[in-house]
Structures are given as C-alpha cells and as structure tokens.
Amino acid sequence: MRKKLWIYLALLVVIPGLIFTVSCAKKVTQAEPSAEETAVEPEVDTAARIAEEQAAQEEAAQQWEMAVEEDIEEQRQAEDAAKEAEMQQDMAAAKQMFENEDIYFDFDSSALEMMATEVLKRKADWLFETADASIIIEGHCDARGTEAYNIALGDRRAESAKAFLVDIGVDESRLTSISYGEERPVDPVANAEAWAKNRRVHFVIE
Amino acid sequence: MRKLNITKILTVVCLVGFMAFLPAAGAEEYEYIDISNPFLRKIPTAIPRFKNMSENKKGEVLSVKLADSLSKTLAFTGYFKMLDRGAFLADPRNPDITAARINFRNWTVIGSELLLTGGVAADDDYIELELRMFDTFQEKMIIGKRYKGRESNLRQIIQRFCGEVMFHLTGTRGVFNSRVAFVNAEGGVKEIFISEFDGYNPRQFTTDNDLSLFPAWSSDAKWLAYTSYARGKPDLYIMNIKEKNGAVVTRKGILITPAWVPGKFELAATLSFSGDQEIYLLTGRGKIIKRLTTSRGIDVEPTWSPDGKKMAFVSKRSGTPQIYIKNVVSDRVRRLTFEGRYNTQPNWSPRGHSIVFSTMQLGRIDIYTIGVDGKDLRRLTEDQGDNEAPSWSPDGSLIVFSSNREGISKIYVMTAFGTDQRRLISLPGAQTSPKWSPNITNQ
Amino acid sequence: MIKRNRQHGSSKRSSRAVLVIEMAHERRLIYWAFGISLICHLVFFGAFLVAQKHKPRKFPRQSVINVSLVATPSQAAHSSPVSKKTAPASKAKISKKKETRKKTVKIAPKPEKKTPVVSTSGKPKVSLKKKTFKASKVKKSALKDIEKKVEKTSSERRTSALDRLKTKVEAQEVEKRSEPKATQAQPSSNRAGDGSGQGGRVGELIDIYRIEIAYQIQKNWAFPEQLAGGRRDLQTMLVFKIMPNGEIRDLFFTDRSGNTHFDESAFRAIMKANPVDPHPAAIIRPYVQMGLRFTPEGVK
Numbered sequence: 002m003r004k005k006l007w008i009y010l011a012l013l014v015v016i017p018g019l020i021f022t023v024s025c026a027k028k029v030t031q032a033e034p035s036a037e038e039t040a041v042e043p044e045v046d047t048a049a050r051i052a053e054e055q056a057a058q059e060e061a062a063q064q065w066e067m068a069v070e071e072d073i074e075e076q077r078q079a080e081d082a083a084k085e086a087e088m089q090q091d092m093a094a095a096k097q098m099f100e101n102e103d104i105y106f107d108f109d110s111s112a113l114e115m116m117a118t119e120v121l122k123r124k125a126d127w128l129f130e131t132a133d134a135s136i137i138i139e140g141h142c143d144a145r146g147t148e149a150y151n152i153a154l155g156d157r158r159a160e161s162a163k164a165f166l167v168d169i170g171v172d173e174s175r176l177t178s179i180s181y182g183e184e185r186p187v188d189p190v191a192n193a194e195a196w197a198k199n200r201r202v203h204f205v206i207e
Numbered sequence: 208m209r210k211l212n213i214t215k216i217l218t219v220v221c222l223v224g225f226m227a228f229l230p231a232a233g234a235e236e237y238e239y240i241d242i243s244n245p246f247l248r249k250i251p252t253a254i255p256r257f258k259n260m261s262e263n264k265k266g267e268v269l270s271v272k273l274a275d276s277l278s279k280t281l282a283f284t285g286y287f288k289m290l291d292r293g294a295f296l297a298d299p300r301n302p303d304i305t306a307a308r309i310n311f312r313n314w315t316v317i318g319s320e321l322l323l324t325g326g327v328a329a330d331d332d333y334i335e336l337e338l339r340m341f342d343t344f345q346e347k348m349i350i351g352k353r354y355k356g357r358e359s360n361l362r363q364i365i366q367r368f369c370g371e372v373m374f375h376l377t378g379t380r381g382v383f384n385s386r387v388a389f390v391n392a393e394g395g396v397k398e399i400f401i402s403e404f405d406g407y408n409p410r411q412f413t414t415d416n417d418l419s420l421f422p423a424w425s426s427d428a429k430w431l432a433y434t435s436y437a438r439g440k441p442d443l444y445i446m447n448i449k450e451k452n453g454a455v456v457t458r459k460g461i462l463i464t465p466a467w468v469p470g471k472f473e474l475a476a477t478l479s480f481s482g483d484q485e486i487y488l489l490t491g492r493g494k495i496i497k498r499l500t501t502s503r504g505i506d507v508e509p510t511w512s513p514d515g516k517k518m519a520f521v522s523k524r525s526g527t528p529q530i531y532i533k534n535v536v537s538d539r540v541r542r543l544t545f546e547g548r549y550n551t552q553p554n555w556s557p558r559g560h561s562i563v564f565s566t567m568q569l570g571r572i573d574i575y576t577i578g579v580d581g582k583d584l585r586r587l588t589e590d591q592g593d594n595e596a597p598s599w600s601p602d603g604s605l606i607v608f609s610s611n612r613e614g615i616s617k618i619y620v621m622t623a624f625g626t627d628q629r630r631l632i633s634l635p636g637a638q639t640s641p642k643w644s645p646n647i648t649n650q
Numbered sequence: 651m652i653k654r655n656r657q658h659g660s661s662k663r664s665s666r667a668v669l670v671i672e673m674a675h676e677r678r679l680i681y682w683a684f685g686i687s688l689i690c691h692l693v694f695f696g697a698f699l700v701a702q703k704h705k706p707r708k709f710p711r712q713s714v715i716n717v718s719l720v721a722t723p724s725q726a727a728h729s730s731p732v733s734k735k736t737a738p739a740s741k742a743k744i745s746k747k748k749e750t751r752k753k754t755v756k757i758a759p760k761p762e763k764k765t766p767v768v769s770t771s772g773k774p775k776v777s778l779k780k781k782t783f784k785a786s787k788v789k790k791s792a793l794k795d796i797e798k799k800v801e802k803t804s805s806e807r808r809t810s811a812l813d814r815l816k817t818k819v820e821a822q823e824v825e826k827r828s829e830p831k832a833t834q835a836q837p838s839s840n841r842a843g844d845g846s847g848q849g850g851r852v853g854e855l856i857d858i859y860r861i862e863i864a865y866q867i868q869k870n871w872a873f874p875e876q877l878a879g880g881r882r883d884l885q886t887m888l889v890f891k892i893m894p895n896g897e898i899r900d901l902f903f904t905d906r907s908g909n910t911h912f913d914e915s916a917f918r919a920i921m922k923a924n925p926v927d928p929h930p931a932a933i934i935r936p937y938v939q940m941g942l943r944f945t946p947e948g949v950k
Contacts, residue, residue, distance in 0.1 A: 109528070
C-alpha cells in the first residue's frame with residue numbers, strides 16, 4: 002500500500018516535470034516570450050500545436066515575401082503611425098487623468114483616506130510607466146481657517162501625498178511639493194461642497 | 208492728679224492704637240456707594256477752531272482745517288470724545304487760547320474736561336502754530352507748544368503735538384509715528400502695501416505680481432520680512448524698506464510667518480525643509496541660528512514678547528491648532544489657549560501682558576485677547592463677519608485687523624477693548640494680514 | 651463755588667484734631683469714650699483676626715451694591731444703569747441677605763449696649779458704622795421681602811423670622827434715633843449730619859437719594875479704559891456733602907488709586923454733576939454726607 006502511494010507521488014512529480022521541460026524548450030525556439038508561462042501549464046499541448054502551426058505559416062509566407070515587401074512596409078508604417086497616435090492619445094489621456102484626478106482631505110487634516118491612497122497608487126503606476134516625468138504636488142486648503150496655518154496645512158497635505166508615493170517606490174527626486182494654502186481654490190463659493198473640493202492635493206506634470 | 212495721669216496714659220494708648228489702625232480704618236469711616244462703570248469711556252474734549260493770528264485768508268482757512276485735523280488725529284486714539292463745536296459757549300469768531308483769557312466755566316459747563324486751543328499765523332512760506340492743552344477743572348495749562356513749518360509739515364506737526372498729548376495721558380507717545388503694512392489682493396495677485404497709522408497714503412511695497420504674504424516689521428521699523436511666491440514657491444524675503452534690497456531665503460518646502468525678535472536683527476519663521484513645519488530662529492540675512500520648536504506637526508506664527516525672552520506660536524501638537532508660549536531662555540513650553548478648537552494668529556501686546564488672537568468657532572472667526580497667564584479671556588469682535596489677523600499698535604492701545612463684515616475683506620481698527628471698530632484703509636480690492644509697525648524714530 | 655480741597659487730604663488727621671479739642675472740653679466723657687473705644691477696637695480687630703475670611707474692604711462694597719438694588723419702582727428705571735454691572739447679582743442678593751441676617755444676629759447684641767454711650771466718639775464708629783450699615787440694609791431687604799410676602803406665602807416660617815428681624819432692626823433704629831439728638835450740635839462727627847441716624851423711613855429715603863445722586867455722578871464719569879494701564883484694582887474714594895439745594899461741598903479724597911488720571915476722572919465726575927438734585931422735601935437736614943468709591947471693574 003505504502004509503496005504504491007510513493008510511486009504515485011513520484012509519478013505526479015516526474016510527469017509534469019517532463020511536460021514542463023518539453024513545452025519550455027519549444028517555446029524558446031518560438032522566441033515568443035510570454036508572461037503567462039507558468040499559468041498555462043495545463044494547456045501546453047494546444048499551445049505547442051499553435052506554435053507549430055505558426056511556424057509553418059511563417060515558412061510559407063517567406064516564400065512570397067519578396068513580392069509584397071514594399072506593400073507591407075507601407076502598411077507597417079501606416080500602422081505604426083496609427084499606433085503612435087493612439088499611444089499618444091492614450092498617454093495624453095493618462096496624463097490628463099493624472100493631472101485632473103485630485104485627492105481630497107477632511108477639514109484640518111492631512112491624513113490620506115482610502116480613496117486617496119487608491120488614486121495615489123494610480124499616480125504611482127503612471128509615474129512608473131512614464132519614467133522621465135517629474136511632477137509637482139500642490140497642497141491646498143479650503144477658505145475656512147486662517148491663512149498661515151492653511152499654508153502649513155497645505156504643505157502637510159502635499160508632504161503626505163509625496164511620502165506615500167516615495168514609499169511605493171517613486172524616486173523622490175521626481176517629486177516636488179508646494180503649498181498654496183487657501184490661495185488657489187477651485188471653487189471659491191463658501192459652502193460645504195466647495196470647501197470639500199478645495200481641500201485637495203493637486204498634481205501637475207512638469 | 209493720678210486720675211488725670213490715667214486719663215493721659217489712656218489717651219496716649221488710645222491715640223497710638225487709633226493711629227496704628229488708621230490706614231485700615233480710615234477709609235471705612237464713610238458709607239460708600241460703588242461706581243464701577245464709567246458712563247463714558249472717553250475723555251470729553253473740546254477743540255474750538257484755531258485763532259487766526261495772521262489775520263489773512265490763509266490763516267483763516269487753516270484755523271478751521273487744522274482744528275479739524277487735530278480733532279481727527281486725537282479721536283483716532285479712541286481716548287477722546289470730541290464735543291460738538293455747535294454746543295460751545297465761547298465765541299467761535301474770536302477764540303481765547305491762553306489760560307489767562309479762557310473762561311473755564313464755559314467749558315466745564317458743557318462737560319468738557321480737556322480743552323485744546325490753537326493759534327495759527329501763516330505767511331507765504333511758513334506757518335506758525337501755537338497749540339495748548341488745558342485741564343478745564345483745574346483751570347491750568349498742561350501742554351503748550353509752538354511749531355513752525357511749511358504747509359507740507361502740518362500733518363507731522365499735528366501728529367507731534369498729539370504725541371505730546373498722549374504722552375501726558377499714557378506715558379507713551381501713541382501711534383502717530385507708526386505705519387501699517389497689509390496685503391492687498393487684486394485679481395489673484397497679492398502685494399504688500401504700507402500706509403500711515405491712520406490709513407493715510409497707502410503705497411505699494413512689493414511688485415512681484417504674485418503672492419506676497421505675512422509682512423513683519425523689524426523692531427526698528429527699517430526692515431520688512433514677508434513670504435512671496437515670486438520664485439514659484441513660498442520663500443522668505445527680508446527687505447530693507449528704504450533701500451528695497453535684502454535677502455531672499457529659499458529652501459525646500461515653505462518659509463512663512465516671519466516675526467522679528469524685539470531689538471535684534473534676528474527673526475523667527477516657519478520652515479518645512481525637514482518635512483515638518485517647525486519654527487527656526489534666523490539671522491536678518493536668513494541664516495539659520497537654531498530650531499525653536501521640536502514637536503512633530505504644524506508649528507507656525509511665532510510672535511515675541513517685548514523682552515524677546517518668550518515666543519508665542521501656533522501648534523497642532525494637541526490635535527487642534529492652539530497657542531503655546533515657549534520661554535526661549537529656559538526652553539519650557541506651555542499651552543496658553545484651551546477654549547475652542549481653532550486658535551491661531553497670536554500677536555503679543557507691546558505692553559507685554561496680553562496676547563490677541565483669532566478663534567474659529569462654527570465657521571466664524573473672531574478676535575479675542577488673553578492674558579499671558581492664560582486668564583482674562585475677552586472677546587473683542589462679535590456678529591460682524593469674520594475678523595482675523597489682529598495686530599497691536601506700538602503703544603498697545605489699538606488693534607488693527609481684517610474683517611469681511613462689509614463683504615470683501617478690509618482693514619479695520621479698534622481699541623484694545625474692542626470698542627470703536629472702524630475701517631482703516633479705503634482701497635478697492637481685498638485687504639488682509641495687517642501688521643502695525645513699531646513707532647518709527649526719525650531716521 | 652466749591653473750592654477744591656483735596657489738600658484736606660487725609661480725613662484721618664482732621665478727625666484726630668477734632669478729637670483733641672473735644673478732649674479739652676469733656677475729659678470725663680472722653681475718658682469713658684476711649685476706654686470703651688479701646689474695648690470696641692479690641693473686639694472689632696479681634697473679630698477680624700478670628701474671621702480672617704471676611705475681607706474688610708470687600709464688605710461695604712457688597713452691601714452697597716445691595717443697597718443700589720433696592721430702589722423704589724419709580725426710581726428703578728433711573729437707577730438701573732448704575733447697577734448695570736451688578737445686575738446679575740440680583741440672584742445673589744437673596745443669599746447675601748441671608749448672610750447678613752446671620753451676621754447681624756451674631757454681631758449686633760454686643761455693641762448694641764455700648765453704642766448709646768459712645769456715640770460721640772469718632773473711633774468706635776468703625777465698628778458702630780458697620781452695625782448700623784447692616785441694620786439699615788437688613789431692614790430694607792426685610793421690608794422688601796415683606797412686600798413680596800404675598801408671593802412668598804409658601805414659607806411662612808421665613809416671614810415670621812423676617813418679622814422678628816424687622817422688629818429687631820426697628821429697635822436698633824429707635825436706639826439710634828436718640829443718638830443724633832445728642833450729636834446734632836456737633837457736625838464735625840461724620841455720621842451726625844447724614845441720614846442713617848434718622849428714623850427708618852427717612853433713613854431709607856436718604857439712601858435712595860444717595861443712590862440717585864450716585865447715578866447722576868456716574869453719568870458724568872468719563873474714563874477711557876486704556877488709561878487704567880490694564881489694572882483693575884484701581885480704587886479711589888471721595889467724600890462730600892450735599893447741601894439741601896443740591897450743591898456739593900467739601901469734596902475730598904479719602905483714598906487714591908495712585909493713577910492720577912483715574913483719580914482726576916472721579917473728581918471731575920462729581921464736579922460735573924454739581925449741582926445735583928436738591929434734597930427731597932422729606933429730608934430735613936443741613937446736608938447729606940456721602941462717599942463714593944470708584945473702581946474700573948466695570949470697564950470691560
């Protein structure tokens with residue numbers, strides 16, 4: 002009984018091991034690095050098959066590639082351009098989103114709330130993607146309270162946003178903080194709604 | 208004989224005993240009714256039109272103009288109730304200006320306790336002024352001065368005489384040699400302006416076309432420190448007022464709320480380069496001497512005691528902004544304000560005994576004074592919009608502040624007791640953050 | 651016109667002078683007077699030592715405030731501004747009454763017996779005055795309470811106590827009524843000329859008159875708070891006589907604050923009010939003496 006169990010266990014380890022090595026070897030030849038390597042183990046067979054088919058197709062294509070060389074080149078350029086535009090659009094959108102999305106605070110508080118940390122994580126993602134960008138973190142307050150204290154409070158708000166980003170791994174040298182206190186409200190109306198909008202940290206890409 | 212002796216001895220004993228207890232008992236001999244509430248909190252004062260001693264048109268015009276100017280300047284202090292000239296019994300056409308000629312009954316009857324008279328003689332170039340102050344009940348002259356100057360000096364002459372009047376009453380020369388710096392906001396730009404003590408002649412001081420905030424006078428009134436965003440972030444500017452040059456102190460973070468140490472070329476200000484808003488002591492050139500606060504959290508708005516040994520400031524160390532006092536000699540810190548959840552903008556009285564500050568309660572900001580010992584909290588403003596940024600006059604008798612009681616924020620002035628609240632500056636736009644200068648000695 | 655005679659300065663000195671003159675006249679009487687006075691002093695100051703908590707200065711003030719609150723309805727409207735600051739004390743009045751009632755009962759019996767004899771001497775007045783002071787006041791509060799009896803029917807025990815008190819007070823008043831007869835010829839005595847020696851109603855009338863005059867003077871008092879230099883302990887005391895026609899005479903300081911402006915302001919207030927209202931018809935007196943204590947406490 003016990004021996005049998007051991008054999009099964011051994012098989013359980015060995016067989017997937019074998020399968021794994023096989024599929025890996027094939028994949029390398031395909032030169033198609035996949036991020037899902039480990040995740041697709043159970044579908045190794047189909048993946049391998051598709052890869053083989055692709056290889057065959059490529060072989061066939063090579064036979065008449067000379068004839069259509071120029072066409073493809075044009076097409077590629079057009080595609081690239083489109084992609085570029087699309088990417089730029091995406092980037093601009095991301096950038097815009099980055100600059101438009103503020104984080105908000107409670108009255109007389111510089112503590113980051115859940116919502117704010119979510120937003121800050123997105124900011125960090127964008128900063129990782131856009132490695133060359135530096136940003137200014139602006140701390141703002143609502144009109145309530147007094148001027149000087151609010152500049153200090155805005156400074157704290159900007160600092161706490163900055164500290165969070167640095168903690169996530171954003172290089173500190175890319176971040177500059179500045180406090181405007183209550184000097185630059187987005188909504189100068191004196192009501193709770195406007196005050197809530199004004200108690201914010203705003204991000205500007207340099 | 209023996210009986211007499213006893214009588215004598217007894218008499219002596221009793222007399223001695225009586226005398227010994229006199230100081231305590233003497234005052235109790237009468238039944239006293241208490242009066243503890245002056246009906247009028249000002250001195251009823253009469254200033255009749257001046258005597259025209261030159262008998263020319265110019266003198267005629269000046270005799271009224273200068274009397275009005277004297278009346279207005281003195282009334283500014285809040286000490287005087289100027290009596291209506293219409294009620295005067297003395298002949299207005301030919302005022303008597305010397306003690307020998309004045310019929311003091313004319314003045315005591317209308318309730319005037321002080322009488323100020325003037326004589327003016329004007330020629331083409333110079334104006335001579337004789338100014339006197341009389342105690343109408345004692346029927347004697349208290350002050351008598353003669354001045355000579357050009358027409359352009361008249362304001363100054365009147366102010367100097369008012370200084371004499373205040374010196375007699377209070378022992379200080381009042382506020383007549385002081386100025387007020389304030390922030391004027393127009394279209395998102397804030398510039399610092401400086402006017403005379405009574406709001407006269409406001410002139411623009413900064414021209415950064417950005418945000419300039421928190422003006423602070425050095426105790427010789429020669430330097431003005433302030434925060435400006437001219438370089439994109441709140442930096443500290445320390446400027447010589449006359450020469451308009453000085454230092455710009457820039458560091459990471461904010462540099463705000465400067466406050467000069469009395470009698471020194473040093474100032475405290477809040478810097479946040481460490482990531483925490485702390486108060487530092489700087490030289491007049493902007494070099495850090497030492498750190499004055501050490502608690503984590505916001506520490507702003509330092510203000511110095513007149514002897515420069517203590518500093519009041521705002522700290523959030525207890526969770527809400529409150530005012531604390533630090534003894535810079537012993538390094539001990541104690542909390543001053545306990546009422547309310549938002550006490551900021553402290554300003555230490557040049558008389559030393561109290562601190563004026565603002566409290567926010569239910570979204571409204573009002574001005575209070577509190578004794579340096581934490582006792583004697585008094586409310587000075589109420590039900591008149593937000594009242595902020597109080598600053599003492601150099602003699603500690605008046606307080607300048609900003610208020611939005613008429614809509615947009617303007618500069619107002621009141622007595623140290625909250626009475627006589629009136630507008631100081633009449634400029635378009637919004638004005639905030641007034642700071643009263645020390646008295647300016649002749650430079 | 652009234653000459654300013656602050657130079658009289660210390661009333662103490664002048665009263666001492668009077669004392670010496672009297673001595674020459676009536677040695678025997680003085681002998682007794684001093685003897686009893688000494689005892690009274692000992693008792694009085696002994697009492698001080700025992701009851702240190704009773705601040706001697708505070709005492710007359712409290713009582714006076716109390717007096718100012720007892721105005722006849724017609725005068726109430728007038729004199730209310732006087733007690734503007736003291737108005738919140740109305741509640742405390744009742745408790746104060748109780749307090750004084752107790753005190754009278756305690757202190758009164760002893761000096762009572764001696765007072766008729768001593769009345770001419772200046773010294774015992776310190777203690778005597780204290781007593782009479784209370785007496786008139788207690789009486790007034792008692793009367794007032796009786797007026798309110800209808801409202802206070804619930805506490806019958808209390809009213810009966812008040813009745814008892816009233817008779818007691820009246821007895822004291824009667825005793826004192828005999829006193830001015832003996833002293834009227836000697837106006838040098840402080841108390842002789844003024845009202846509290848008179849019968850109950852007139853005494854009260856004089857007190858009301860005094861309060862009315864105090865109000866008239868208060869209306870003339872001008873003092874800028876800034877001149878107090880932040881001090882609230884200033885106190886200046888003046889004494890003067892009001893002639894039947896309302897003229898103020900013999901005004902002098904009995905205590906000065908040390909702040910010239912403050913002292914002057916008080917002096918001017920009285921001078922400005924002069925002449926005040928003449929005596930009411932019911933007061934038949936050569937003059938009414940009164941003292942005023944000015945303090946800046948009301949200055950907010």
